[in-house]
Amino acid sequence: MDFDLSAEQKLLIDSVTAFGERHFFEGAYADEEPDGYPHRFLKLLASQGLTGICLPESHGGQGGSLFDAVLAIEAMAQVSPRAADMIQATNFGAIQQIAAYGSDSMRAKFLPAILAGDKIVSVGMSEPNAGSATTEIATTATRTHNGVRIRGGKTFNTNGAHADVWVVWVRFGPGTRNIGCVLMERGTPGLEVNATSKFMSGEPYAILSFDDCLIPEENVLLDRDGFKKLFTVFNIERLGNAARSLAHGEKALSMSIEYLKSRRQFGEPLANFQGLRWKIADMKVRLESAKMLLYRAAVDADKNDGIPNPAYCSLAKLACNEAGFFAANEALQLFGGYGYAAEGPIQYIFRRTRGWMIAGGTVEIQRNQIAAHLLGKPERKEDRS
């Protein structure tokens, strides 16, 4: 077991950080881009090889490891949260479903455009009545003589306002084994994208409705028995979510250290007050232990053909989400009124880290997964009868 990063990995972190500081620093903590989706920045990331870092070269990716992608997103998230979101979408998110399960023609049609920053892909999983319980999604896919008819709707769709294509989780029949997913392209008749809502972080989300949308059979990504496969790859998405939580917490910690050294009250630097020093120590221990769990999950997946261990992913996501939010919340207190002021970065970090405790499977659901791994699924009354 080697806890040191290699020279190449350190170089990767340094180059992503320098690139981020050069291009993405300005306005990095503003709630929203003034001109909608920053396509030009996405193309810049693509030109730097920061899209498809861990996708195979045969699919147009960089052929790196999942751990490389984790290090890159962690580094970028400390400079620019929004640029890190773009790394998420082009490395960890729905793009992974297309790369893992798409046919050759589907990959050829969508992956190059997504990797070049010309098309934006989003995941349509959550529904108004099926959030944590993804087994209960009600959006249906029905095969007809001229294609597949999609009926239903999705909510909380990140990047939906600007997406060109969605990986939409659907059911082809009753029960979990009939859950799969399809690709829905913008402009499909019957698709309505309502993107007027926002999360508390300021990020817009879309509400999608599918009114008998007819899609071609080639756009079916997974049909029967797709559910387990969807979650196998969704665990990669969770690591991108975890890495950004961690990075935001790390940023909150480094800013807090600087602040405690420079801010003086009662004639002394804040860094002299023991109660505040302990906050710094507590932030560090939570972040550092969460980081070990995240790195282990990524390195382990790389050793297993890129397939993540679900329990390792849940441990990593839970620890990083809670450590990131803990650090953000403590930083807000350490900065006093300046932390709570609407202009500063700390309140933004606080709002973003709060969201990741819900997005991508809530912290409660991660606890359920970890407990199920240790105890098995809870026994239900009907199991005993």
Ligand SMILES: Cc1cc2nc3c(=O)[nH]c(=O)nc-3n(C[C@H](O)[C@H](O)[C@H](O)COP(=O)(O)OP(=O)(O)OC[C@H]3O[C@@H](n4cnc5c(N)ncnc54)[C@H](O)[C@@H]3O)c2cc1C
């Ligand atoms: C910032 C952000 C971005 C998102 N982006 C997307 C996206 O791009 N695409 C998409 O499809 N969705 C997205 N979501 C939606 C997200 O996946 C859901 O919000 C999440 O899965 C929880 O579902 P819910 O909100 O319906 O809450 P519910 O499932 O209704 O849960 C409510 C509460 O009950 C708890 N709970 C539920 N079941 C259990 C249980 N069995 N045991 C213990 N506690 C339980 C939950 O943890 C939660 O605290 C996003 C959400 C956020 C906040």
